[in-house]
Amino acid sequence: MKEAxxxxxxxxxxxxxxxxxxxxxxxxxxxxxLTELEAAFEEATKDPAFCQxxxxxxxxxxxxxxxxxxxxxxxxxxxxxxxxxKREDLNHTGAHKLNNALGQGLLAKRMGKKSxxxxxxxxxHGVASATVAAKxxxxxxxxxxxxxxxxxxxxxxxxxxxxxxxxxxxxxxxxLKDATNEAIRYWVSNVEExxxxxxxxxxxxxxxxxxxxxxxxxxxxxxxxxxxMLGKLPDEVIACVGGGxxxxxxxxxxxxxxxxxxxxxxxxxxxxxxxxxAATLSLGRxxxxxxxxxxxxxxxxxxxxxxxxxxxGLDYPGVGPEHAYLKDSGRVTYTSVTDAEALEAxxxxxxxxxxxxxxxxxxxxxxxxxxxxxxxxxxxxxxCLSGRGDKxxxxxxDALESEKGGER
Amino acid sequence: MTAAVNRIDRLFExxxxxxxxxxxxxxxxxxxxxxxxxxxxVEAGADLLELGIPYSDPLADGPTIQRASERALENGVSISxxxxxxxxxxxxxxxxxxxxxxxxxxILQYGVERFFADLAKYGADxxxxxxxPIEENxxxxxxxxxxxxxxxxxxxxxxxxxxxxIGEQATGFLYCVSSLGVTGxxxxxxxxxxxxxxxxxxxxxxxxxxxxxxxxxxxVRAVAPHTDGVIVGSAIVLEVERHVxxxxxxxxxxEAVEKIKTFVHQLASALQ
Numbered sequence: 132m133k134e135a136x137x138x139x140x141x142x143x144x145x146x147x148x149x150x151x152x153x154x155x156x157x158x159x160x161x162x163x164x165l166t167e168l169e170a171a172f173e174e175a176t177k178d179p180a181f182c183q184x185x186x187x188x189x190x191x192x193x194x195x196x197x198x199x200x201x202x203x204x205x206x207x208x209x210x211x212x213x214x215x216x217k218r219e220d221l222n223h224t225g226a227h228k229l230n231n232a233l234g235q236g237l238l239a240k241r242m243g244k245k246s247x248x249x250x251x252x253x254x255x256h257g258v259a260s261a262t263v264a265a266k267x268x269x270x271x272x273x274x275x276x277x278x279x280x281x282x283x284x285x286x287x288x289x290x291x292x293x294x295x296x297x298x299x300x301x302x303x304x305x306x307l308k309d310a311t312n313e314a315i316r317y318w319v320s321n322v323e324e325x326x327x328x329x330x331x332x333x334x335x336x337x338x339x340x341x342x343x344x345x346x347x348x349x350x351x352x353x354x355x356x357x358x359x360m361l362g363k364l365p366d367e368v369i370a371c372v373g374g375g376x377x378x379x380x381x382x383x384x385x386x387x388x389x390x391x392x393x394x395x396x397x398x399x400x401x402x403x404x405x406x407x408x409a410a411t412l413s414l415g416r417x418x419x420x421x422x423x424x425x426x427x428x429x430x431x432x433x434x435x436x437x438x439x440x441x442x443x444g445l446d447y448p449g450v451g452p453e454h455a456y457l458k459d460s461g462r463v464t465y466t467s468v469t470d471a472e473a474l475e476a477x478x479x480x481x482x483x484x485x486x487x488x489x490x491x492x493x494x495x496x497x498x499x500x501x502x503x504x505x506x507x508x509x510x511x512x513x514x515c516l517s518g519r520g521d522k523x524x525x526x527x528x529d530a531l532e533s534e535k536g537g538e539r
Numbered sequence: 540m541t542a543a544v545n546r547i548d549r550l551f552e553x554x555x556x557x558x559x560x561x562x563x564x565x566x567x568x569x570x571x572x573x574x575x576x577x578x579x580x581v582e583a584g585a586d587l588l589e590l591g592i593p594y595s596d597p598l599a600d601g602p603t604i605q606r607a608s609e610r611a612l613e614n615g616v617s618i619s620x621x622x623x624x625x626x627x628x629x630x631x632x633x634x635x636x637x638x639x640x641x642x643x644x645x646i647l648q649y650g651v652e653r654f655f656a657d658l659a660k661y662g663a664d665x666x667x668x669x670x671x672p673i674e675e676n677x678x679x680x681x682x683x684x685x686x687x688x689x690x691x692x693x694x695x696x697x698x699x700x701x702x703x704x705i706g707e708q709a710t711g712f713l714y715c716v717s718s719l720g721v722t723g724x725x726x727x728x729x730x731x732x733x734x735x736x737x738x739x740x741x742x743x744x745x746x747x748x749x750x751x752x753x754x755x756x757x758x759v760r761a762v763a764p765h766t767d768g769v770i771v772g773s774a775i776v777l778e779v780e781r782h783v784x785x786x787x788x789x790x791x792x793x794e795a796v797e798k799i800k801t802f803v804h805q806l807a808s809a810l811q
Binding site: 144154156157159160161162163164228308312315321415418419421422427432433434435 | 594595596598599601612617618619624642643644645646647648649657669670671672674675692693694695697698699701702705718719720721
């Protein structure tokens with residue numbers, strides 16, 4: 132991989148800290164595995180053969196580079212900034228998750244591991260991991276909360292079809308947080324032969340760093356594409372944030388471009404004034420979850436609170452530590468949109484552009500619906516369309532039908 | 540704050556005797572039950588008690604201790620309750636060493652400095668923080684030193700080259716994780732466990748204790764020659780779970796406590 136185009140400050144540091152955030156808050160049993168992973172990653176990314184194999188898979192298997200699409204009709208509808216969509220939905224398997232799963236899958240193979248495990252919320256990372264396992268000849272277990280298994284039955288079926296074993300997590304809220312606990316527990320028990328493919332920029336160091344490095348291709352391509360198309364950088368870039376991997380991938384190559392405003396959009400669920408939301412950066416406090424010090428939804432005793440979003444992929448009480456750092460440094464603005472706003476955004480994008488976005492990505496669209504009209508017609512707004520909405524159509528149908536029933 | 544020698548150091552002054560260390564979760568199923576059980580465990584032969592602070596996301600624990608945490612959290616048991624329970628045990632004359640077990644986040648929210656000050660104030664001797672490896676424990680160790688409390692380090696079979704580093708830093712005792720994985724009773728122990736324990740012993744001046752998965756008197760006897768202390772958690776918590784309803788009932792709790800005491804006595808006496 133290439134070095135980031137511009138770097139003034141090196142994060143994470145040697146201890147895996149992004150400013151005050153990050154680190155390795157895990158049982159001692161895993162510490163050696165994390166050190167080995169860090170060394171293996173550094174070595175792999177310096178090896179031209181590894182980079183070549185990854186780039187080959189990204190172009191001939193995943194379908195990269197993904198297009199940057201001018202959204203003419205959405206732009207006309209909103210009446211403000213010119214809107215471009217970075218089409219991560221056109222990746223093989225339907226989301227940006229494949230970029231990282233391919234990278235970590237190759238790394239697992241290079242380290243001589245025969246089995247991978249993964250955790251998943253909406254199922255996109257589970258599908259990507261199952262896909263990579265099939266492609267590379269590895270065995271794969273996917274941990275998924277029982278509630279998410281119910282919400283995302285189509286993706287569960289896809290994972291099984293791809294040869295993965297789906298293991299339900301039955302504790303707590305039975306969603307992504309609990310699936311991650313179970314994956315970590317399994318990893319602690321089987322650390323010597325298992326590679327844990329973490330799906331977002333979360334977890335102990337070096338994961339937030341590794342996942343960012345595998346996802347920054349999103350922003351690198353976007354930057355090059357917009358420069359080639361328009362000869363200038365965008366004025367604003369918007370991406371949704373659950374754990375935050377598509378957002379970091381998109382933002383990172385723009386961090387040094389001071390003229391580019393960056394906005395991360397969290398899930399406000401039923402509203403930030405209710406207790407049913409996933410707005411970690413807006414309403415959380417620094418705490419430790421899944422091996423990392425970051426913003427966290429928690430009560431006054433430090434017990435982790437359950438998050439809520441109509442989107443299973445955003446339903447997470449933590450967030451990547453680099454986002455915590457970018458929030459505190461002020462480089463990225465974090466906002467939130469509700470379930471209802473996201474549903475509205477799904478319909479707007481379908482109607483104007485013929486694209487069904489994932490509910491996660493719909494949060495970024497909903498923010499753009501608010502932002503674009505406030506911007507001038509010669510300004511450029513890029514939205515990261517992190518994934519496609521096939522997996523969510525049943526949820527969307529349920530929500531829209533009950534909305535109608537409730538109103539009339 | 541007392542200037543006296545920490546009770547853990549005093550306990551292990553005589554290394555000819557092996558020490559028995561049971562674990563229970565604070566507030567499982569009630570704070571009153573934990574108070575009664577703590578006394579019963581000492582009477583059954585415990586030299587040091589490990590008291591778990593319940594946590595919503597106990598990722599180093601297996602299902603048994605996770606369920607105990609959930610039972611305690613249903614009652615709203617907090618880190619403050621655990622500290623006050625320690626105070627109450629001391630007021631009642633308990634002399635055994637008391638070590639709290641807590642994930643790092645509740646401590647962080649309580650305030651690291653305040654937590655160690657209160658451990659000293661209420662009479663605890665140490666703390667085990669399963670998700671705080673030595674790379675991250677600097678602030679906790681600094682505060683602990685100030686108040687005469689031990690932060691107990693853990694060492695695992697996968698620690699490899701880290702064993703020496705951890706052994707040199709350890710204070711109080713060194714907690715040897717006997718198996719990969721989370722807490723929980725296991726049918727058999729690792730074949731290379733004795734080698735691992737001997738390696739750890741050679742790396743450190745402090746006493747060692749072994750835990751995670753030890754659940755029967757036979758297993759206690761098997762590991763004893765290679766360690767200074769044996770920790771049993773899940774097997775006892777499972778026994779508590781079997782008597783949850785009786786423990787909640789003031790009329791039946793004494794009988795339930797007595798049964799658990801008998802069970803623990805069998806484990807403790809396997810050491811002698």
